[in-house]
Amino acid sequence: MGAVMGTFSSLQTKQRRPSKDKIEDELEMTMVCHRPEGLEQLEAQTNFTKRELQVLYRGFKNECPSGVVNEETFKQIYAQFFPHGDASMYAHYLFHAFDTTQTGSVKFEDFVTALSILLRGTVHEKLRWTFNLYDINKDGYINKEEMMDIVKAIYDMMGKYTYPVLKEDTPRQHVDVFFQKMDKNKDGIVTLDEFLESCQEDDNIMRSLQLFQNVM
Amino acid sequence: MAAGVATWLPFARAAAVGWLPLAQQPLPPAPGVKASRGDEVLVVNVSGRRFETWKNTLDRYPDTLLGSSEKEFFYDADSGEYFFDRDPDMFRHVLNFYRTGRLHCPRQECIQAFDEELAFYGLVPELVGDCCLEEYRDRKKENAERLAEDEEAEQAGDGPALPAGSSLRQRLWRAFENPHTSTAALVFYYVTGFFIAVSVIANVVETIPCRGPARRPPREQPCGDRFPLAFFCMDTACVLIFTGEYLLRLFAAPSRCRFLRSVMSLIDVVAILPYYIGLFVPKNEDVSGAFVTLRVFRVFRIFKFSRHSQGLRILGYTLKSCASELGFLLFSLTMAIIIFATVMFYAEKGTNKTNFTSIPAAFWYTIVTMTTLGYGDMVPSTIAGKIFGSICSLSGVLVIALPVPVIVSNFSRIYHQNQRADKRRAQQKVRLARIRLAKSGTTNAFLQYKQNRGLEDSGSGEEQALCVRNRSAFEQQHHHLLHCLEKTTCHEFTDELTFSEALGAVSLGGRTSRSTSVSSQAVGPGSLLSSCCPRRAKRRAIRLANSTASVSRGSMQELDTLAGLRRSPAPQSRSSLNAKPHDSLDLNCDSRDFVAAIISIPTPPANTPDENQPSSPGGGGGASSTLRNSSLGTPCLLPETVKISSL
Secondary structure (H helix, E strand, C coil): CHHHHHHHHHHHHHHHCCCCCHHHHHHHHHHCCCCCCCHHHHHHHCCCCHHHHHHHHHHHHHHCCCCEEEHHHHHHHHHHHCCCCCCHHHHHHHHHHHCCCCCCEEEHHHHHHHHHHHHHCCHHHHHHHHHHHHCCCCCCEEEHHHHHHHHHHHHHHHCCCEECCCCCCHHHHHHHHHHHHHCCCCCCEEEHHHHHHHHHHCHHHHHHHCHHHHHC | CCCCHHHHHHHHHHHHHHHHHHCCCCCCCCCCCCCCCCCCEEEEEECCEEEEEEHHHHHCCCCCCCCCHHHHHHEECCCCEEEECCCHHHHHHHHHHHHHCCECCCCCCCHHHHHHHHHHCCCCHHHECHHHHHHHHHHHHHHHHHHHHHHHHHCCCCCCCCCCCCCHHHHHHHHHHCHHHCHHHHHHHHHHHHHHHHHHHHHHHHCCEEECCCCCCCCEEEHHHHCHHHHHHHHHHHHHHHHHHHHHHHHHCCCHHHHHHCHHHHHHHHHHHHHHHHHHCCCCHHHHHHHHHHHHHHHHHHHHHHHCCHHHHHHHHHHHHCHHHHHHHHHHHHHHHHHHHHHHHHHCCCCCCCCCCCHHHHHHHHHHHHCCCCCCCCCCCCHHHHHHHHHHHHHHHHHHHCHHHHHHHHHHHHHHHHHHHHHHHHHHHHHHHHHHHHHHHHHHHHHHHHHHHHHHHHCCHHHHHHHHHCCCHHHHHHHHHHHHHHHHHCCEECCHHHHHHHHHHHHHCCCCCCHHHHHHHHHHHHCCCCCHHHHHHHHHHHHHHCCCHHHHHHHHHHHHHHHHHHHCCCCCCHHHHHHHHHHHHHHHHHHHHHHHHHHCCCCCHHHCCCCCCCHHHHHHHHHHHHHHHHHHCCCCHHHHHHHHHCC
């Protein structure tokens, strides 16, 4: 509802001003305010309590008064956590994993839904989310190129000064190791079932999935 | 970190779930943050005015007073609020910074008081938002300049101190450039000034007609011809002094080519050259005409005064920088002159006995009229000529009046700019340095955290608690996140120096010395175990083996070659695949302990928590510390390590 009102008002103001000043247009777009659904609904849809949702929303609203995060802001925020290297590519993939409806902006509901899966979801849900992250073109399969992009993006976050020194083919080797483990039938692509199966066999991964429980 | 980043940290950590399937090593356990009681409202009482805010808001900036545990010092348990005995009006701005992330500068407050409040609350002035930054800086600069003027008026300004071991050349040059530094320089400065004046006056007086003693008929002669010897002696003296000065400057100049090309030296040369040319030119009538022309150049000596006057230099610089305006002036004048001269010529053509004989002849009339001089040696006589003449004078006023204010304002601007340019440059350097420091603070914090982990592993839980207490919950979680990334990629974050060392080590080639056998032995039993005990055993083994700096260097690159060796055999079967992650685990454990072993050395031995291994400061200590100090010399890390461990 808020979104509708917002876009309607912006359309109106656009008609009132015939001059196509680009900066003014951008300013009007940012004035579009998106209000999330009610607290009860969100509480029902996610695994967070009301208090947690309140804290999350306060922080979110402070950062993005308009109620949506676009990709640029997202990249900037993520880059601040990894000052050593270049986090923009990984942030890009992450953004598209968050933005389930592929609208180009992440609303509070998307944000909270994803967080709910990552922090409070079942193992199955988490792994499925991760598969979705790796599957860049969202076709249901992970092939080597997609994995290569993801791994390269992760290594980019490390930056230049690492020990041991990053070699050119480190990401490739990493991808090969991954595919060795995940690709059961060796057909060069990893499906969701292969992925889930392989991850559940690996104790390290299972243990690590419990790591981020208490992030909130 | 910037505003609200703390808000996004949970999301960034959650997003690390995406790394899990790729991680070849188990990720480290999450820091045990005590269960937060949820968000609560804090009351801050500033001189009676109560401000209430969420605790999370204040926690956004953990390196300020309100965001860190420093505010506990101001907590009043009776009233349950934080009491500050400071200005409540200023506090509003400080609190708004926490809320919005932008620090605004109040217009009506004194900038000094604002600075003091910022310093009290632990806010760096560089945080002032862009909207208020210009004004803040201008006011601050004004203040600083006013204070500086007062200070300068109090004490006699001293020039910058010279390094002790400066050569005669450097001292000479400094004496030439800043005459106020020593008495001799000042004397020299005034003497040369005096002689410049004498020379110029002599040139002028030379041409005044002196009345000769009773000569019939009384012929007036210029003084120069009457007293040729006197003037010649004076000229010689001046030229000798100027030549000496020029040669001394040439000797003292740090860069002779640049000095030769500079304007002042050219002026010097032009000032003294006519004399020498005159010496060698024979005094016959043919060339004396040219010789006389040369004497004109002696007037350039007056330009030597520009060394003595900064205003003159600035004038020259202004003219140079106003070249475009001057060019415009000249161009428009030329256009107007040509137009009006043509018109006047054709208007006055019919008249007989007219002065306007040709268009170039009319140029003189046009110039004199446009600059409103009006000598009256050429006047139009026809009506048309008079009309166009008046139009010419009116337009002359306009055309000349237009660029002049621009030039004047340029001069004033450059003059003031000159004063402030140096100060501004210094401030910019400081500002950039501070910003760089703040940025590197986060990276250094993480590297610092890694070193502390090296201490933690071997130390008792007490040490661990001490180290941990220094970092806020936010920092702990952020470092845990970075640690997870390291584990995922099997590479570690290092600083630039270690990186370049490692690069150099790799390029030197592997030196598989006797340490190979020792470390491979150490690795053997270690690969079966998974926790800290084998690391200790390996560390002991490595330390014993690497008791010399050269070997420790060799083992650093030797670890790299080990890495290369292990990577090359392609794993074929599933079992060897399982072995590979373990190998890389052990490899990284080696390197990590190795790094930790070296880094734990700079702390003074008395404070080393390493009770189990008293050999630590001894064996590897001396050599490793020399390795560290000589090759790295990172002063920023050392005091911090001492600080942490001495707690």
